[in-house]
Amino acid sequence: MRVLAGIILCFLVGQGFTFCNVPLGMMFGALFTVIILKRVGIFVTSMPGSITVIQLSLGISIGMMFRDFSYGEHHQLSLFFALLLLCLSLQFTLSYFWCVRRLGWSKEEALLGAVPGAMAAVLALASHIKTPPQKIVISHSLRLITLTFLAGYFTRGVSTDVLASTPAVFFSGHNLLWLVGMVVAGYITGKFLARLHFPAPYMITSLICAAALHTLSSQPLTFPDLFNQLSMVLMGIVLGHHFTPFSMAEFGRHLWSSAQLVLIGVGVTVFMAFITARLLDYPFPVLMLSWVPGSVESMSFAALALKADASFVMANHIIRMLLIHTVPAMVLFRKRQMRVD
Numbered sequence: 001m002r003v004l005a006g007i008i009l010c011f012l013v014g015q016g017f018t019f020c021n022v023p024l025g026m027m028f029g030a031l032f033t034v035i036i037l038k039r040v041g042i043f044v045t046s047m048p049g050s051i052t053v054i055q056l057s058l059g060i061s062i063g064m065m066f067r068d069f070s071y072g073e074h075h076q077l078s079l080f081f082a083l084l085l086l087c088l089s090l091q092f093t094l095s096y097f098w099c100v101r102r103l104g105w106s107k108e109e110a111l112l113g114a115v116p117g118a119m120a121a122v123l124a125l126a127s128h129i130k131t132p133p134q135k136i137v138i139s140h141s142l143r144l145i146t147l148t149f150l151a152g153y154f155t156r157g158v159s160t161d162v163l164a165s166t167p168a169v170f171f172s173g174h175n176l177l178w179l180v181g182m183v184v185a186g187y188i189t190g191k192f193l194a195r196l197h198f199p200a201p202y203m204i205t206s207l208i209c210a211a212a213l214h215t216l217s218s219q220p221l222t223f224p225d226l227f228n229q230l231s232m233v234l235m236g237i238v239l240g241h242h243f244t245p246f247s248m249a250e251f252g253r254h255l256w257s258s259a260q261l262v263l264i265g266v267g268v269t270v271f272m273a274f275i276t277a278r279l280l281d282y283p284f285p286v287l288m289l290s291w292v293p294g295s296v297e298s299m300s301f302a303a304l305a306l307k308a309d310a311s312f313v314m315a316n317h318i319i320r321m322l323l324i325h326t327v328p329a330m331v332l333f334r335k336r337q338m339r340v341d
Helices: 002-019 025-039 050-068 077-101 107-114 119-128 134-154 173-195 201-216 225-241 248-253 255-280 284-291 296-306 310-340
Strands: none
Touching: 002 025, 002 225, 025 134, 025 225, 050 173, 050 201, 050 225, 050 296, 050 310, 077 107, 077 255, 077 284, 077 310, 107 134, 134 225, 134 255, 134 296, 173 201, 201 310, 225 296, 248 255, 255 284, 284 296, 284 310, 296 310
């Protein structure tokens, strides 16, 4: 009951943010509600399985877009992904040397702080090499929130009426049956990927299942935007919890160094996205959402709000996450080999 009450409160605050034309208002309304209530001693509990619900909702929403997707529009995908690798390399290299030479961090701390995103993988590595995670978590949390704000900036002026009536076609037996099939198929296959430690497993599998099943349907299916808005509320609650473990004094102590790393990451992304947009004649906002080291869920929500190429945005972030999740595994494997030798 407490979980439900927290979600309803965050939904109402998010609705108020949306009416005030705040970009990604449902997400930011929930985020600020969690942070402010924690400061007055009230803890908003997140719903168990929130990330799974968020990933299933996003994956199905974007996967259903593939019914009318033209692969001819992305004949330069390999070049885009090569530029993504270059962008990631610059983000990591510049941040690493800045941490070591300017901030005075140890090499282990610099490695963790410079990784562009993937907080779960970073914390797993931090616990293994016994690095104090406080400054690392604050750094990555600030980057996550800042880049979510950046995504909101790109979606400024774009608001969704979350209280709009659900299309009647959604309640048809044909539509509901196919959607249930997508959810079940995405969840079951996602469980398998989760055991293999894939990043955003349910998002990947639900996207593939939705794209495949939608083409088999005799008519276009409807997935109400209300579900995505509720998922954004859950996302805001999850993001808010990244800041609640720290006091304001702890946060302030590491604020400046964290802000410098955020500026480096955003600066590199702006440079690479601007050059690529000019060279390949591709929308700059879409490239920014695709290459910033933020949350794949947040950036995909922003792409959906923009009615931009959400599938392209998600593909870039999934590739980025796959690459980043291999870093801790490689480092740990190397350390084990050194002990054996």
